[in-house]
Amino acid sequence: MWGRIFVHPVLTGRVRLTWSCRSLFTMQLKTKEFQSLFTDGLNGIAELFEKNQFELRIAGGAVRDLLSGKRPDDVDFATTATPDEMKSMFQAAGVRMINNKGEKHGTITARLHNENFEVTTLRVDVQTDGRHAEVEFTTDWQKDAERRDLTINSMFLGLDGTLYDYFRGYEDLQSRKVRFVGSAAQRIQEDYLRILRYFRFYGRVADQPGDHEPETLQAIQENARGLAAISGERIWVELKKTLTGNHAAHLLEVIYDLGLAQYIGLPTEGDVEELKRVWQQAQNWSPKPMTLLSALLRCSEDVDRLDLRLKISREEKNLGLFLVKHRRDLLKSVDDSDSLRPYTDFIIDSREPDAQSKVCELLKYQGEERLLVELKSWSIPRFPVSGHDLRKMGITSGKEIGIILQQLRDVWKKSHYQMDKDELLSNVTRS
Structure with a gap:
């Protein structure tokens, strides 16, 4: 040299x-x-x-x-x-x-x-x-x-x-090697968060997913318990960066293989195979960290436990709950000629301001690239009828107004949101 x-x-x-x-x-x-x-x-x-x-x-x-x-x-x-x-x-x-x-x-x-x-x-x-x-x-x-x-x-x-x-x-x-300075065990014992920093930087530097030094993985496994004393906020910062880097599915699998999951808030029976499938489908679409992590979670209780340990934000928790609930039921359209419709109908009916963003993450999760492109260019249409319009027609009962508005909304959705106010109001029949 x-x-x-x-x-x-x-x-x-x-x-x-x-x-x-x-x-x-x-x-x-x-x-x-x-x-x-x-x-x-x-x-x-x-x-x-x-x-x-x-x-x-x-x-x-x-x-x-x-x-x-x-x-x-x-x-x-x-x-x-x-x-x-x-x-x-x-x-x-x-x-x-x-x-x-x-x-x-x-x-x-x-x-x-x-x-x-x-x-x-x-x-x-x-x-x-x-x-x-x-x-x-x-x-x-x-x-x-x-x-x-x-x-x-x-x-x-x-x-x-x-x-x-x-x-x-x-x-x-x-x-493209990721190595600790000197003794891996000593560096880790100085700050156990360095275990997760190793995975984060591996995702940034390494070319291949499985090019770890056995001695490094052994040191990580032997010191895994030390992560239990690290604050959830610090863990979540590193975990998010790992999830948005290269080889994310592989690195999470290694985290499970080495027995780290139980100390960092991940479910001990996390669905690693589902995570690998979602990662393969979504990696080119920059999924949010919670979108990928949701693949590990089997139920809403897993989201709650994750939040308890990692102190994730309200937005992240709501996204996790949304994905766990809807990743299976928002899949098929009743009308094969309009496969985007279940998603747009959901957004129209939702009261949440970020519904479209959540549905985009859901499409990434499901691997629906074509629908994702369509939804990104779709603007939420405005329902043209209000309660004021019905009161002008002489309908004064609040309950009746609510029922009619829902009926008109259903008609409007079936028209692919094309019917205007006059067309919709022409459908109003009073009992």
């Missing part, structure tokens, strides 16, 4: 790869995505750190994205400066600081040229309990990299384009 030169298509210009010690891998990154990060704000922050002789590097997921040829949505920074040193430096330069909640963990957020820059002091974990960590600050970049979860998330990128990779993260990224 010493002195090896390797050129990857992500990189442009001159590429330099060196091994300055047995663990540190460096190379030079010069891409348009990297260069686009250098706004007036970042240039100002960089100049300030350099002037005060503190190192500043891009950290974590942003480095991974840049190496994959993507411009990151969020950029986090790491530094050798302590929080107090950063505060003194920013105050002296007149740079505003906001949102100081992360200060005890080493994070200071500076605002310059209408941009926020989140900068965190290098850290080492002093004590962990599987959920939280007590940290102390360091100036050792490798020590900070050691405490991160996955190799692909443990790299740093200097503002001159130099990559600093201590744990073969770049190599893993190029070969």
Whole structure:
């Protein structure tokens, strides 16, 4: 490996790869995505750190994205400066600081040229309990990299384009491997949520669904019980990202095979085969996470139990209840020439404002691609008759008005929503 030169298509210009010690891998990154990060704000922050002789590097997921040829949505920074040193430096330069909640963990957020820059002091974990960590600050970049979860998330990128990779993260990224930094069991025991982060990133990085290292799966299985102490909200964030990534059905199957389901709110007897079927049909239509997850659920009580553990939103719970209830009964039309009609009739009769969105998710679940395309271009027609129209005809009984309106609505639906007010009112007969 010493002195090896390797050129990857992500990189442009001159590429330099060196091994300055047995663990540190460096190379030079010069891409348009990297260069686009250098706004007036970042240039100002960089100049300030350099002037005060503190190192500043891009950290974590942003480095991974840049190496994959993507411009990151969020950029986090790491530094050798302590929080107090950063505060003194920013105050002296007149740079505003906001949102100081992360200060005890080493994070200071500076605002310059209408941009926020989140900068965190290098850290080492002093004590962990599987959920939280007590940290102390360091100036050792490798020590900070050691405490991160996955190799692909443990790299740093200097503002001159130099990559600093201590744990073969770049190599893993190029070969589409998802590995923990060092000992998988140790990393997991520091924060059991990392089990689910493994699956989430596997769905983002890996090419093939079954390319897991046996040692990693063993470490996950042996530490599964630790997930029971993780909050449902944190679990749901990771689970949703797994469901919207690649290989979602495979990853949920692995989650069941390793015995994780019981600790993260999923039904122990979840219908994995149904999930695989729905995923195969719906994956190209960007189904919502709850649409896929509903395939595991066998009844409304499963939705309630899921909500109790994961604290899903009201909208997500209502979608789950809707899919579990209607995934079988809204399938066939009485009129084969209009197979969309059961769905449009349901939307017309529904009192829920998001009925059309729910039915679109139902069609994804059912694999009805043609009907989904038709429904997406369909606008909900307005029923043209009101109670006021009937009162003008001399009908004053509220009960009678309700009965007649329902009768007229049925006639209107049978006309494919084409009959206008006059045509409908001509059908009114009084008893």
